[in-house]
Amino acid sequence: MTIPEFMKSLYLKASIHRKSYWLVIVLSLPLHLISWVLYRVQKPETNYIEKLNQETSLFSEQQRHYWFEDFYRQEKAKDQAFQLHQSEDTLRKTAQRLAVQHEREELRKKLEKQGVVPQTYSRFTGDLIGKPSFFWMTLIFAFLLYSFLAGRSQSFAWFVLGRLVQTLFVIVGVAAFVFTILYISPLDPAQNILGVESTPEQVANFNRIYGLDQPYLVQLWNSLQGLFTFDLGTSFAGKENITASIASKFPVTLIIALFSLLMAIIIALPAGIISALRPNSYWDYTFMIVALIGLSIPSFWQGLLFILGFSIHLQWFPATYSTSNWLSLVLPIAVLGTSIAASIARMTRSSMLEVIHEDYIVTAKAKGLTERQIVSKHALKNAMIPIITVIGLLFGGMLGGAAITEKVFNISGIGSYIVDKQFIPDIPALLGGVVYIAIAISLVNLVIDILYAFYDPRIRSTMKKKG
Amino acid sequence: MKQITNDALRLKLSQEYRNAHFTWIFTALFALLFLVYSFDFSTQQVRLPVVIFFVIYAVTALYVVFLTKRIRNDVIRKGEVQKRTRLLAYPLLLTIGAGNIFASGFAFALVSRNQTPEYTFASYALLTQLFVIGVSAFNLFKPYVVDTFLLAMGLLLVAALLYAVMIVLTARFVTAESAPKWMLIPGIILLFSLFIGNFFGFLLGYSLIKKARSKNPSSVEKWHTMWLKITRNTMAIFGMFFITFIFSLSVVSEWIFDYDFATQNNYSAILQNPSLEYPLGTDDFGRDLFSRIVFGAQISLIVGFASTVLPALVGGTLGAISGYFGRTTDSVIMRLLDILYAIPGILLAIAIIAAFGANTVNLIIALSVGAIPTYARTMRATVMQLSNFEFVEAARALGASDASIIFKQIVPNSLAPMIVKATLTIGGAVIATSSLSFLGLGIEPHIPEWGNILKVGSTYLETHSYVAIFPGICIMLLVLSFNFFGDGLRDALDPKTN
Numbered sequence: 001m002t003i004p005e006f007m008k009s010l011y012l013k014a015s016i017h018r019k020s021y022w023l024v025i026v027l028s029l030p031l032h033l034i035s036w037v038l039y040r041v042q043k044p045e046t047n048y049i050e051k052l053n054q055e056t057s058l059f060s061e062q063q064r065h066y067w068f069e070d071f072y073r074q075e076k077a078k079d080q081a082f083q084l085h086q087s088e089d090t091l092r093k094t095a096q097r098l099a100v101q102h103e104r105e106e107l108r109k110k111l112e113k114q115g116v117v118p119q120t121y122s123r124f125t126g127d128l129i130g131k132p133s134f135f136w137m138t139l140i141f142a143f144l145l146y147s148f149l150a151g152r153s154q155s156f157a158w159f160v161l162g163r164l165v166q167t168l169f170v171i172v173g174v175a176a177f178v179f180t181i182l183y184i185s186p187l188d189p190a191q192n193i194l195g196v197e198s199t200p201e202q203v204a205n206f207n208r209i210y211g212l213d214q215p216y217l218v219q220l221w222n223s224l225q226g227l228f229t230f231d232l233g234t235s236f237a238g239k240e241n242i243t244a245s246i247a248s249k250f251p252v253t254l255i256i257a258l259f260s261l262l263m264a265i266i267i268a269l270p271a272g273i274i275s276a277l278r279p280n281s282y283w284d285y286t287f288m289i290v291a292l293i294g295l296s297i298p299s300f301w302q303g304l305l306f307i308l309g310f311s312i313h314l315q316w317f318p319a320t321y322s323t324s325n326w327l328s329l330v331l332p333i334a335v336l337g338t339s340i341a342a343s344i345a346r347m348t349r350s351s352m353l354e355v356i357h358e359d360y361i362v363t364a365k366a367k368g369l370t371e372r373q374i375v376s377k378h379a380l381k382n383a384m385i386p387i388i389t390v391i392g393l394l395f396g397g398m399l400g401g402a403a404i405t406e407k408v409f410n411i412s413g414i415g416s417y418i419v420d421k422q423f424i425p426d427i428p429a430l431l432g433g434v435v436y437i438a439i440a441i442s443l444v445n446l447v448i449d450i451l452y453a454f455y456d457p458r459i460r461s462t463m464k465k466k467g
Numbered sequence: 468m469k470q471i472t473n474d475a476l477r478l479k480l481s482q483e484y485r486n487a488h489f490t491w492i493f494t495a496l497f498a499l500l501f502l503v504y505s506f507d508f509s510t511q512q513v514r515l516p517v518v519i520f521f522v523i524y525a526v527t528a529l530y531v532v533f534l535t536k537r538i539r540n541d542v543i544r545k546g547e548v549q550k551r552t553r554l555l556a557y558p559l560l561l562t563i564g565a566g567n568i569f570a571s572g573f574a575f576a577l578v579s580r581n582q583t584p585e586y587t588f589a590s591y592a593l594l595t596q597l598f599v600i601g602v603s604a605f606n607l608f609k610p611y612v613v614d615t616f617l618l619a620m621g622l623l624l625v626a627a628l629l630y631a632v633m634i635v636l637t638a639r640f641v642t643a644e645s646a647p648k649w650m651l652i653p654g655i656i657l658l659f660s661l662f663i664g665n666f667f668g669f670l671l672g673y674s675l676i677k678k679a680r681s682k683n684p685s686s687v688e689k690w691h692t693m694w695l696k697i698t699r700n701t702m703a704i705f706g707m708f709f710i711t712f713i714f715s716l717s718v719v720s721e722w723i724f725d726y727d728f729a730t731q732n733n734y735s736a737i738l739q740n741p742s743l744e745y746p747l748g749t750d751d752f753g754r755d756l757f758s759r760i761v762f763g764a765q766i767s768l769i770v771g772f773a774s775t776v777l778p779a780l781v782g783g784t785l786g787a788i789s790g791y792f793g794r795t796t797d798s799v800i801m802r803l804l805d806i807l808y809a810i811p812g813i814l815l816a817i818a819i820i821a822a823f824g825a826n827t828v829n830l831i832i833a834l835s836v837g838a839i840p841t842y843a844r845t846m847r848a849t850v851m852q853l854s855n856f857e858f859v860e861a862a863r864a865l866g867a868s869d870a871s872i873i874f875k876q877i878v879p880n881s882l883a884p885m886i887v888k889a890t891l892t893i894g895g896a897v898i899a900t901s902s903l904s905f906l907g908l909g910i911e912p913h914i915p916e917w918g919n920i921l922k923v924g925s926t927y928l929e930t931h932s933y934v935a936i937f938p939g940i941c942i943m944l945l946v947l948s949f950n951f952f953g954d955g956l957r958d959a960l961d962p963k964t965n
Contacts, residue, residue: 122621166805178818185822248772280479289702292954296946298898300905302923303938307934315947400811404902419906434818438809447816 008130010149014027015122027145028125031138035125059103067102071095159453168445172224174438175431179223180425183216187238192424210236210428227435235421235429242429246414246436253406253413254440256329256397260337261391269387270340272348274374278355287345294342299401303335303408321411332409336402340394342381347390350385374420385456392448396441474543481542482699483577484535489701490573492529497567498524525563530559531570539628553578560947563597564605568708569674577729579638579731585646585674586637591629591704592660595711599623599663603723604718605757608617619722626663643691646678654679655831662716666711670694670844675692696959703955706948713945717765729758729915730812738931747937750923760938766916767945771825771897774834775889782839783885784877786846790874791873801847813899820908830909834899837893845888883960890953894946901942917942 014024041146041356072095079086083143117161128134139146151158192199207213210233211222226232232242271291310331311319355361356379364374403415418433470887478484501521505514537552559574576582600623606612607839633653640647654675659666674694678687683817697703733753741748789800807815812834820835853859854877862876903909904918905925918940924935 045777126777166802167698170804170805170809173803174809177806178810181818181822187822292950293943293947296898297943298901298939298946298948300902301921301935304921304928304939308928308935312929360874396809396811400813403813404906405908418817419567419908422817424819424909430818430821434810434814437814444810459637467858 002132004132004135006128007135007146008126008150011145012123012151014149014152015126023148024145027148028142030141031125031129031145034138036121038128039121039124046097057119059106064099064103064446067337068099071098071102080098111312117367124297143297156453160450163449170442171435171439174442175224175227175435178222178431179220179427180242180436182425182430183252185425187425189424189427193236194235197398212427223428223431227432232428232432236426237421237424242324245417245429246432247411249417250413250436252411253399253402253415256332256336256411256413257395259329260333260398261340261395263333263337264341264344265391269348271337271343273344273380276352277375278332278373279353283294284349288349291342291345293339295346297338299335299339300404300408302338303331303405306331306335307408319409321409328409332411335408336405338396339401340398343390343394344387347387348383351386352379355383369385385452388448388452392445399437399441468640473859475762477542477546478539481538481548482582484542485532485536486539486573486576488948489576490569490952491535491812493569494524494531496568496960497569498528502838505696520565523562523962524567527559527562527567527570531573534559534630542654548577548580548902553580557697563594564686566598566601566794568594568598568705572592572708573706576636577842581641582698583637583641583643584698585641585671585678586634586699588667588671588674588694589630589637590670591708591711592665593627593634593706595667596623596627596630596663598712599715599719600627602761603708603719605743605746606723606725607727608746609725609755610744613723615722619719621885623663623719626660626665628934629653630665630668631655637671637675641675641678643676644684645659645681647673648679650675650679654853655749662718663867664711664715666707666714677792684836692960697955698960700949700955703958704953706953706955709944709948710952713764713941713948714768716761717768719762720765724758724761726758728755729762730754730913738927738934740931746763746933748933750934751922756916756920756937760917760919760941763917763938763941764941764945766827766910766914767897767900770831770834770895770900770910773831774838774896774900775888775893777831777835778838779842781835785839786843787850787878787881788871789843790847790850791869791877793851797847804843807837808840810837812904817908820903825908825911827905827910827914833903834896838896841892842885842888844963845884846881849884850877853877887953887957887960890949890956894953897942897946897949903936938964 011024011028011065018079072091075091075095075098078084079091081132086181124330129138139370139450151161185458190203194206195203201280204213221231232246234240235242235245268291271287278284310316317331319331321328321332361374361379364378369377399415401415402413403419405411406413406416407419414433414437418430421433481937501524504520507511507514507515532556534552538548541547541552554575556574559570560578562570562574571594572591575594576587589805599622603620604615604622608666616687636650636653640650645758657672657675658666660666660672673692680685697707731754733749736745736749736753738751739745739749739753745755745757747760749755750759754891774936785800789797810818813943815837816830816833819836820829823829823832829887858953859872859876860874867875900909901916901918903923904916905922907922909918910916920933920938923936924932927934
């Protein structure tokens with residue numbers, strides 16, 4: 001199959017597909033300019049009607065009468081069942097109409113078998129695309145259409161493209177949403193920074209410097225531009241470069257988040273697996289009650305307790321963070337990891353319990369595999385899918401929850417940066433902090449989704465079915 | 468060999484045996500806790516009241532171990548718990564005096580053979596009531612009490628008496644299928660329990676009315692099975708107990724506790740250690756922590772409920788519309804909600820509070836907005852499943868409008884997952900409330916709220932750690948209770964997800 005022919009088949013498929021119908025029409029607009037003119041000029045010869053008339057004789061009078069009788073009987077039964085009391089004449093007319101319809105349908109099927117199809121405009125366009133000369137000539141202005149069609153045919157690429165567009169939309173949406181919230185705020189940053197005794201001129205001057213006097217859409221556009229070009233200007237208070245300070249604070253938060261995630265996985269996976277393998281045992285109850293306690297403990301209080309126990313009484317770890325001392329990271333990591341570990345353990349247990357009763361596990365048992373082999377080679381792989389999703393979602397909550405943990409341990413990460421800036425409110429700094437965290441989370445979830453589609457055969461097959 | 472496996476199975480199926488195990492383990496754990504706390508390492512002194520508690524709990528634990536052995540023998544030899552063993556559980560009822568809810572709850576479950584949900588409701592209604600009265604009684608050690616104190620306490624005692632009577636009546640007359648007709652009268656009276664915050668009493672009343680009228684046997688059976696599952700789930704029922712206890716306490720605190728103790732500065736009693744007059748000590752302004760925590764429960768419950776109900780309503784509606792109509796409507800709504808979903812709840816709340824200022828109403832709104840997408844997703848998934856069912860087709864064939872199909876057919880049938888979700892997220896809302904207050908972004912600092920108390924406590928961590936410890940324990944227990952209850956509710960409503 002040559003490229004034009006391939007395109008032709010894709011185009012014909014897409015033009016009857018409901019989901020992308022409008023998109024195809026819009027994308028192929030430039031193409032239609034030419035093909036419509038050609039269609040009008042050429043008036044493609046179609047022998048469909050002629051054939052139709054010829055083939056009418058294919059059906060015998062008997063056959064037709066049989067169809068009529070059949071429909072008539074149906075109509076009559078319907079009439080009696082619903083007590084419609086239609087006249088004999090109406091019944092006959094309806095039956096006749098249905099019989100003719102049926103005949104046409106049968107005819108169409110027969111002709112289709114012989115390769116005779118009605119010539120429509122979309123089919124004409126498809127044929128044109130199939131011609132190499134036309135295809136190469138129109139390649140430039142129908143490029144979008146062709147790449148769209150090609151992308152659609154590759155379900156995986158299509159899926160990735162879709163997720164990318166969606167993520168982009170979410171990121172822009174988050175930025176616009178957070179900006180709007182801050183924009184409609186009744187609080188006045190200028191008053192807060194300049195003090196109560198500031199003159200109206202000073203306030204106006206402040207607003208002019210930071211562009212706060214401009215209309216909503218202009219400010220929104222500037223903020224979006226700033227976010228995506230990594231240039232958010234300077235903060236209201238302190239006049240430091242916002243992007244630079246966010247960039248310097250992000251690594252600490254990320255390190256803590258990643259290590260606590262690692263700690264959580266190391267603790268939670270075995271705990272969840274043991275609980276699932278021995279449901280309703282002492283181990284199960286103990287692990288699950290501890291996990292629920294871990295979920296229920298407020299992280300700032302846990303932080304205070306840890307400081308009280310490990311810093312003040314035992315003096316093992318320092319209570320506040322310092323960049324030079326890695327020991328000072330231990331307590332925040334433990335605190336942040338607790339609730340994550342609890343969630344992962346609960347998810348592992350329920351996911352494992354579900355998998356462990358599947359037929360293929362029974363088969364593995366019947367094969368004589370040991371429990372260890374079954375778990376590590378068969379059960380865990382499938383049980384991991386929902387667990388990884390949960391981990392991806394938890395990562396988001398963790399970056400958000402970092403704000404509180406960071407405040408308790410006095411870590412100057414992105415979370416405490418946001419909290420510090422909210423009192424003014426320092427609009428660009430807040431916007432940058434929240435949106436960059438949201439972007440980080442969206443990207444993590446995007447990567448997880450794509451990896452899934454790549455590794456999980458079930459997702460791939462459903463993608464193909466859809467496409 | 469076969470005999471042994473049968474015995475093991477029988478023991479596994481025996482509710483009493485499992486409860487007994489659970490009870491002695493928890494009582495022993497508490498005894499251990501008291502033992503550790505009984506010696507003050509800094510002053511090298513023994514705390515006598517704590518030692519007494521340790522002894523009581525240790526004796527209780529041993530007694531329950533003895534009962535566990537008897538139950539085991541009974542179950543293995545006779546197949547069920549014998550009358551004599553049940554009689555031996557009566558002394559255990561006294562453990563309520565020591566505040567041992569595990570042992571007293573177990574005792575109530577063991578003394579009667581007739582384990583209907585109504586009986587459990589009645590016994591836990593009494594337990595809750597006695598706990599509330601016990602905690603309220605600490606006010607007697609204060610220099611003065613509020614004017615309504617005696618009246619309110621009298622009312623609470625009357626209610627406790629009523630519940631005690633109901634325990635006997637339900638054990639005698641209520642069966643799984645029905646209750647005698649005259650039970651309607653106590654049933655209606657018991658509905659008033661809601662005014663003193665006793666959910667168990669209210670549920671008991673409702674359940675009795677339902678059974679006494681017995682109009683619709685299938686609905687009675689459904690109700691009975693659901694609550695039987697929940698009441699048999701030990702952790703769920705304790706969760707429900709603690710929630711009811713806190714709720715009831717915060718309802719009656721208006722008439723029993725003096726708000727001035729919680730908010731008025733008293734410079735003659737700054738940072739006192741726990742004593743009879745100040746059961747949990749005082750803070751840096753001499754305010755009674757005990758009263759502050761009790762009034763803080765009100766705020767936590769109100770904010771927790773409001774910031775769960777609001778997003779559940781909004782998200783539920785959006786999810787229902789999205790799931791029912793599908794196609795473009797679905798895409799538009801869900802893509803817009805994706806934006807909200809991408810921002811972590813706490814950060815969104817901080818941003819909203821930054822924009823509109825920190826107060827209770829803004830806090831509720833801020834917490835609600837972030838929770839909308841999860842509810843919408845839950846609702847959408849359920850509705851999508853339901854809208855393919857035959858009864859929806861039937862309603863459509865009968866000419867019902869879309870709105871009436873959604874709100875009369877689909878929504879009532881998809882409430883279960885929403886209720887479970889809501890119960891499990893109230894805990895999160897309570898934590899978020901106190902976390903934001905701790906950061907100074909939540910409830911106004913002058914209002915006694917658990918996060919605010921903790922904020923004060925964090926500055927006195929080294930010298931007066933109890934200021935930070937007690938409110939934290941309250942938050943944890945309340946959230947834990949909601950989680951346990953939510954888990955139990957989920958298992959009862961949808962066994963598949965377990």
